[in-house]
Amino acid sequence: xxxxxxxxxxxxxxxxxxxxxxxxxxxxxxxxxxxxxxxxxxxxxxxxxxxxxxxxxxxxxxxxxxxxxxxxxxxxxxxxxxxxxxxxxxxxxxxxxxxxxxxxxxxxxxxxxxxxxxxxxxxxxxxxxxxxxxxxxxxxxxxxxxxxxxxxxxxxxxxxxxxxxxxxxxxxxxxxxxxxxxxxxxxxxxxxxxxxxxxxxxxxxxxxxxxxxxxxxxxxxxxxxxxxxxxxxxxxxxxxxxxxxxxxxxxxxxxxxxxxxxxxxxxxxxxxxxxxxxxxxxxxxxxxxxxxxxxxxxxxxxxxxxxxxxxxxxxxxxxxxxxxxxxxxxxxxxxxxxxxxxxxxxxxxxxxxxxxxxxxxxxxxxxxxxxxxxxxxxxxxxxxxxxxxxxxxxxxxxxxxxxxxxxxxxxxxxxxxxxxxxxxxxxxxxxxxxxxxxxx
Numbered sequence: 001x002x003x004x005x006x007x008x009x010x011x012x013x014x015x016x017x018x019x020x021x022x023x024x025x026x027x028x029x030x031x032x033x034x035x036x037x038x039x040x041x042x043x044x045x046x047x048x049x050x051x052x053x054x055x056x057x058x059x060x061x062x063x064x065x066x067x068x069x070x071x072x073x074x075x076x077x078x079x080x081x082x083x084x085x086x087x088x089x090x091x092x093x094x095x096x097x098x099x100x101x102x103x104x105x106x107x108x109x110x111x112x113x114x115x116x117x118x119x120x121x122x123x124x125x126x127x128x129x130x131x132x133x134x135x136x137x138x139x140x141x142x143x144x145x146x147x148x149x150x151x152x153x154x155x156x157x158x159x160x161x162x163x164x165x166x167x168x169x170x171x172x173x174x175x176x177x178x179x180x181x182x183x184x185x186x187x188x189x190x191x192x193x194x195x196x197x198x199x200x201x202x203x204x205x206x207x208x209x210x211x212x213x214x215x216x217x218x219x220x221x222x223x224x225x226x227x228x229x230x231x232x233x234x235x236x237x238x239x240x241x242x243x244x245x246x247x248x249x250x251x252x253x254x255x256x257x258x259x260x261x262x263x264x265x266x267x268x269x270x271x272x273x274x275x276x277x278x279x280x281x282x283x284x285x286x287x288x289x290x291x292x293x294x295x296x297x298x299x300x301x302x303x304x305x306x307x308x309x310x311x312x313x314x315x316x317x318x319x320x321x322x323x324x325x326x327x328x329x330x331x332x333x334x335x336x337x338x339x340x341x342x343x344x345x346x347x348x349x350x351x352x353x354x355x356x357x358x359x360x361x362x363x364x365x366x367x368x369x370x371x372x373x374x375x376x377x378x379x380x381x382x383x384x385x386x387x388x389x390x391x392x393x394x395x396x397x398x399x400x401x402x403x404x405x406x407x408x409x410x411x412x413x414x415x416x417x418x419x420x421x422x423x424x425x426x427x428x429x430x431x432x433x434x435x436x437x438x439x440x
Contacts, residue, residue, distance in 0.1 A: 014140065014141050014142065014143060014144050015144070016140075018140075018201075018203075019140040019141065019148075019203075021199045022136055022137055022140055022199060022200050022201065023137055023140075023148055023151055023152055024195075024199060025133070025195060025196040025197075025198070025199030025200040026133035026134070026136065026137050026152040026155070026196070026200055027151060027152055027154065027155035027158075028155060028192040028193065028195055028196040029091070029094075029129040029130060029132075029133040029155065029193070029196045029200065030129075030130060030133065030152060030153055030154070030155030030156040030159065031155035031156065031158050031159040031162075031192065032098065032129070032159065032189045032192055032193055032196075033071075033094075033098065033125075033126040033129045033130055033156070033159075034071070034126065034130060034153075034155075034156035034159065035155055035156040035157070035158060035159015035160050035162075035163060035299075036122075036159055036163050036185070036189075037064070037067055037068065037071070037122075037123075037126065037156075038156055038157070038159060038160030038163070038274055038295070038299055039159070039160060039163035039164045039167060039295060040063075040064035040067070040274075040275060041164070041274055041275050041276070041277065041278045041279075041295045042163075042164045042167045042168060042171075042278070042292055042295060043063070043064065043118075043167075044057065044060055044061060044064065044275055044278070044279070045278050045279060045282075045288075045291075045292070046167075046171060046178075047060050047063075047114070048060055050178070051108070051109060051114070051178070052111055052114070055111060056399075056403070057279070057399050057402070057403065058396060058399040058400055058403060059111070061275065061395045061396050061398070061399040062115070062119070062395075062396055063114055063115055063118055063119045064119075064275060064395060065391070065392055065393070065394070065395035065396055066115070066119040066120065066123065066392060067118060067119045067120075067122050067123035067126075068123065068271070068391040068392065068395070069123065069388050069389070069391055069392030070119065070120055070122075070123025070124045070126075070127070071123045071124075071126040071127055071130075071384075071391075072127075072384045072385055072386075072387050072388035072391050073123075073127075073385060073388040074123070074124050074126075074127030074128070075127050075130075075131055075380070075381040075382075075383075075384030075385045075388075076378075076381040076382050076384070076385035077127070077381070078090060078127040078128050078131035078132070078377075078381055079131050079135065079377045079378045079379070079380050079381015079382060079384070079385075080377070080378050080381060081377075082131050082132045082135045082136075082377035082381075083135070083375060083377040083378050086201075086202070087132035087133075087135070087136050087200055087201070087202060088197060088200070088201065090128045090129075090131070090132045091128065091129060091132050091133075091193075091196060091197045091200055092197055093128050094125050094126070094127070094128025094129040094132075095125075095129065095193040095194075095196070095197060097121060097124065097125035097128065098122065098125035098126065098129065098189070098193070099186055099189060099190060099193070100121065100125075101117050101118065101121040101122040101125055102122070102182060102183075102185055102186040102189065103182075103183060103186050104116075104117040104121070105117040105118045105122070105182050106178070106179040106180070106181075106182035106183045106186070107179065127384075129193075129196075131377060131380060131381050131384070132200060132377070133152060133196070133200055134149070134152065134153075134364050134377075134380050135377030135380055136200050136201070136202055137149065137152050138364070138365075138368045138380075139202060139203055140203055143314065144314055145314065145318075145365050145368065146309075146310035146311060146312075146313035146314040146318060146321075146361075146362065146365050147307070147310050147311050147314060148310075149310055149361050149362070149364055149365045150306045150307040150308070150309065150310025150311065150361040150362075151306075151307055151310070152361075153306050153360050153361040153364070154303045154306040154307050154357075154361070156299075156302075156306075156360065157299045157300070157302040157303035157305075157306055157353075157357055158299075158303055159299075160274070160295065160296070160298070160299025160302065161296045161299045161300045161303065162296075163185070164292055164293070164295040164296045164299075165293070165296055166184075166185065166188075167181060167185075168289065168292045168293075170184065172288065172289070172292070173289075250370070250371065250375070250378065250379060250382055251382070253370060254431060255370060255428050255431045255432045256367070256370050256379070256382075256383075256428075258424055258427050258428040258431060259319075259366055259367065259370070259383070259424075259425060259428040260382070260383055260386035260387070261386075261424055262323075262326070262420075262421045262422070262423070262424030262425040262427070262428060263359075263363055263383065263386070263387055263421060263425070264386050264387045264389075264390045264421075265390065265417055265420050265421040265424065266326050266329075266359060266417060266418050266420075266421030266422065266425075267387040267390045267391045267394055267417075267421075268390045268393070268394040268397070268413075268417040268421075269333065269394060269398070269413050269414030269415070269416070269417035269418055270329065270356055270359065270394070270414070270417070270418060271391070271394060271395055272333075272394070272395065272398040272410055272413070272414040273298060273333070273336065273349070273352050273356075273414065274295065274298060274299075275395055275398065275399075276398060276399075276402060276407070276410065277291075277294040277295060277298060277345075277349060278291040278292055278294055278295055279291070279402070280336075280407050281294055281345055283407070284340055286342060286345070290342060294345060294346075294349050297346060297349040297350060297353065298349045298350075298352060298353035299353060300350075300353065301349065301350040301351070301352070301353025301354040301357065302353040302354065302356060302357030302360070303357065304354055304357070305325075305353060305354035305355060305356065305357025305358045305361075306357040306358065306360060306361035307361070309321045309325060309357075309358035309361065309362060310358075310361050310362065310365070313362055313365065317429070318362050318365040318366045318369055319366055319369075319425060319426070319428060319429035319432065320429060321358060321362055322358065322359060322362035322363060322365075322366055322425050323422050323423075323425035323426040323429060324358075324422070325355050325356070325357075325358035325359045325362065325422075326359055326418050326419070326421050326422030326425055327418070327419055327422035327423070328355040329352065329355040329356045329359065329418045329422075330414075330415045330416070330417070330418030330419035330420075330421075330422060331415065331419070332348070332351050332352045332355055332415075333352065333411055333414040333415035333418055334411060334412065334415035335348065335411070336348065336352075336407065336410070336411035336414070336415075337407050337408045337411050363383065364380050364383070366425075366428075367379040367380050367382075367383040368380065370432075394417075397413070398410055398413065398414070401413055
């Protein structure tokens with residue numbers, strides 16, 4: 001198991017300083033990008049009572065929803081590019097575009113201005129941040145891929161905890177104007193993104209003969225794992241063909257397609273609590289301050305949910321943990337409206353944040369499992385692109401359900417989508433290993 005170490009081929013451990021510096025930088029990219037997107041529940045409520053008070057919650061939700069769509073829709077392009085150019089180029093372009101979108105949002109007054117700055121430009125810029133981060137981290141780690149991915153994606157949860165608190169403190173408690181609040185956010189992001197550009201760099205020897213040698217060793221390590229009894233299955237024919245044929249074969253890989261379908265269906269309802277936990281608490285008569293903190297509570301639990309299951313997945317299988325997390329998230333979503341008291345809401349948010357966080361961290365590890373190292377960026381990009389449309393329509397559908405039928409209908413919708421998605425992830429796992437709960 002020690003013949004291949006992505007950071008330095010001759011090293012005896014994946015846990016090198018260079019590898020973990022890359023994880024730290026990747027953590028910052030998720031903190032500033034997806035982490036900020038996870039705080040949109042605060043904007044949803046603030047816009048409805050301030051700049052966009054003349055618009056319905058359904059209309060406002062399209063800003064956050066389209067931002068998510070742009071993030072995922074741009075992922076296939078960013079994923080292919082990261083396998084062909086240095087991640088520094090994409091990270092630099094994404095960082096500049098994201099900072100531009102933040103400072104432009106601080107000047108917005110009209111709906112179309114918010115949509116262009118916070119939905120279109122912000123979402124597109126995030127594709128150039130998270131794809132290089134995930135792909136580069138996955139090339140450093142094999143045995144501990146779940147742990148590394150969990151820490152990396154945990155940056156989005158950390159951002160989801162901190163950004164709502166920052167926004168609430170400035171907007172609702174200290175009387176800072178909206179414009180300066182958003183500018184302060186931009187100034188906080190600036191050094192973090194700069195550090196990410198400096199630290200997220202690929203392992204040594206990624207071109208020419210060195211890169212070919214790296215790929216051969218990867219295949220050899222998989223054979224050694226099978227020989228040692230670590231993997232209870234042969235390397236799937238689909239995966240072998242993916243390694244030989246290149247990116248197009250991913251689209252012919254049945255296991256990959258089923259995995260994408262399961263996650264796409266899960267995304268229909270997965271973000272509903274992130275966007276509507278605040279408004280649900282307010283509908284029960286809880287204070288605005290308490291309601292705002294629920295978004296941070298969900299994301300705090302999600303941070304733990306992205307790291308701990310990643311460690312377990314390295315031992316028990318990424319597909320097993322990802323499918324289980326989706327099923328448990330669905331069961332928790334079904335119980336949403338049973339939580340009415342302040343204590344009940346906190347417990348529910350902790351439970352949902354933990355289970356849904358595991359989906360976010362393990363989905364990329366599952367995709368990387370189906371591709372060779374040189375195609376990790378492409379696999380992650382294609383996976384994220386497959387959920388673009390469901391991420392786009394999921395939140396507006398949630399808003400329409402709340403407006404027409406109430407929060408019980410929303411909880412049933414979110415729960416059903418997660419349960420169906422979780423079952424399909426297990427179908428993909430069975431198709432890969434031909435055995436229920438096989439380690440994949």
